[in-house]
Amino acid sequence: MQENPLVEKLQRAKQYVLLSQDQKRNIRNSLVRFIEAEKGNDQKNIFFLFTAFRRQTAFALLILVVVLLGGTVSSAAEGALPGDILYPIKININENLRGALAFSDQDKVAWETSRAERRIEEAAHLASSGKLDRARETDLGDRFEKHTDQAQTLIDKLELEGDRQSATAAALRLESSLTAQARVLRDARKQFNEQENEFGDLEERIHTRVTEAMATRVDLESVNSPAPNTIEKLKELFPEEDFKDLLDGPRLDKNPEKQDKKEGEKINGRKETGGETDMESKQE
Amino acid sequence: MEDDKKNEFLRAYDEYGEAIYRHCFFRVYSKSRAEELVQETFLRAWQYIKQEKIHTMRPFLYQIANNLIIDNARKKKEESLESLLTKSAALEPSYSGQKDIERNLELKEVLGAMRHVSEEDRQLLTMRYVDDLDPKEIAKILGITANNVSVRLNRGVKNLKSKFSTT
Numbered sequence A: 001m002q003e004n005p006l007v008e009k010l011q012r013a014k015q016y017v018l019l020s021q022d023q024k025r026n027i028r029n030s031l032v033r034f035i036e037a038e039k040g041n042d043q044k045n046i047f048f049l050f051t052a053f054r055r056q057t058a059f060a061l062l063i064l065v066v067v068l069l070g071g072t073v074s075s076a077a078e079g080a081l082p083g084d085i086l087y088p089i090k091i092n093i094n095e096n097l098r099g100a101l102a103f104s105d106q107d108k109v110a111w112e113t114s115r116a117e118r119r120i121e122e123a124a125h126l127a128s129s130g131k132l133d134r135a136r137e138t139d140l141g142d143r144f145e146k147h148t149d150q151a152q153t154l155i156d157k158l159e160l161e162g163d164r165q166s167a168t169a170a171a172l173r174l175e176s177s178l179t180a181q182a183r184v185l186r187d188a189r190k191q192f193n194e195q196e197n198e199f200g201d202l203e204e205r206i207h208t209r210v211t212e213a214m215a216t217r218v219d220l221e222s223v224n225s226p227a228p229n230t231i232e233k234l235k236e237l238f239p240e241e242d243f244k245d246l247l248d249g250p251r252l253d254k255n256p257e258k259q260d261k262k263e264g265e266k267i268n269g270r271k272e273t274g275g276e277t278d279m280e281s282k283q284e
Numbered sequence B: 001m002e003d004d005k006k007n008e009f010l011r012a013y014d015e016y017g018e019a020i021y022r023h024c025f026f027r028v029y030s031k032s033r034a035e036e037l038v039q040e041t042f043l044r045a046w047q048y049i050k051q052e053k054i055h056t057m058r059p060f061l062y063q064i065a066n067n068l069i070i071d072n073a074r075k076k077k078e079e080s081l082e083s084l085l086t087k088s089a090a091l092e093p094s095y096s097g098q099k100d101i102e103r104n105l106e107l108k109e110v111l112g113a114m115r116h117v118s119e120e121d122r123q124l125l126t127m128r129y130v131d132d133l134d135p136k137e138i139a140k141i142l143g144i145t146a147n148n149v150s151v152r153l154n155r156g157v158k159n160l161k162s163k164f165s166t167t
Helices: A005-016 A021-069 A072-077 A087-100 A105-128 A134-160 A164-192 A201-221 A230-237 A256-268 B002-028 B031-049 B057-071 B081-086 B097-116 B119-130 B135-142 B146-166
Strands: none
Touching: A005 B097, A005 B119, A005 B146, A021 A134, A021 B002, A021 B031, A072 A087, A087 A105, A105 A134, A105 A164, A105 A201, A134 A164, A134 A201, A164 A201, B002 B031, B002 B057, B002 B119, B031 B057, B057 B119, B057 B135, B097 B119, B097 B146, B119 B135, B119 B146, B135 B146
């Protein structure tokens, strides 16, 4: 191969070009994360109708026929609440069909965010008439978490695919819409029971996810510029609101120094730790 | 099943990631761009690997990288050679002092000459002498005959030589 000194030179020079160990590891980690994120999505996309049928069995099949014939049941189901006969149609058929129409990851993440919002909205409706019992609250909470998890996975995927801007926007939207819905739920509870001023189970779960979305967003933003104050940002979005309510609630940790540190750690370790986060507060 | 594919894919990365990086670097002259291309190449490769068995991984990966480089050819501004070489610690962190300077000069000379040959020559020269692919493999990647590769390579080496004497 030593045709001439020139080629030798070229072959020697190439040895000086090396991928640093750090960078090699970084790329490897991104690839692994991408594969994991994709795995989660594929499973849900392909089998959604299938699992819906299995769960609702003959009843759902029958209703689906009606839906396909007229669409009236489907639209009637839109306003259904947990406990209503049409509620399973709303969440298993209407929403899955709509989800199937979201093709891009941006559309999908927007839809998952909406679904998460809808669950809180339903909880609020029930709460305002005192019908939000423990079983329903748990069930709505489970569904709510499923949708936010999926939204988070999609945000990670957007980020990995290099669309940082969409990922940031999606995380911000998730964060702000959950914050807003959480307040609606609180108001609804108060409406029914003046005395009730506690964080319910659902609020706690919402809060965990809001914190997570916030961490994602701060994480995404901090790559290019230092992270802005999250509370400032929220105030900008909802100028008339007082965030003491949501963020410094009665159950939150009272030690600000420790709290800040914890928050920082979580942001860095987000990818590894996944969903579970403690209740954390932000200090103004 | 899924995990087997995943492991096979990650093994391919461990084995060829570095080589693909080198190829990309000689084609785009930018460390950061080359790193991006490595990631893109393997993401693209995964889309195939998860569905079907890839028998010859190495040419397959070069083929993807090559296509990506051509697709993105003018999208990103090339980093200037000067700025690239002042950041040369990134090229090989373990070199230092006099040796570092010598090696840098050598690399600079080669990169300088490579930069001035045509995109097509650079593609072939990189595959042959940086990646050590033989003409048959190159032919497969580019979809031309091995004979054609040899002819073009000859011409490429001549062109490169003329650039060496002028730089």
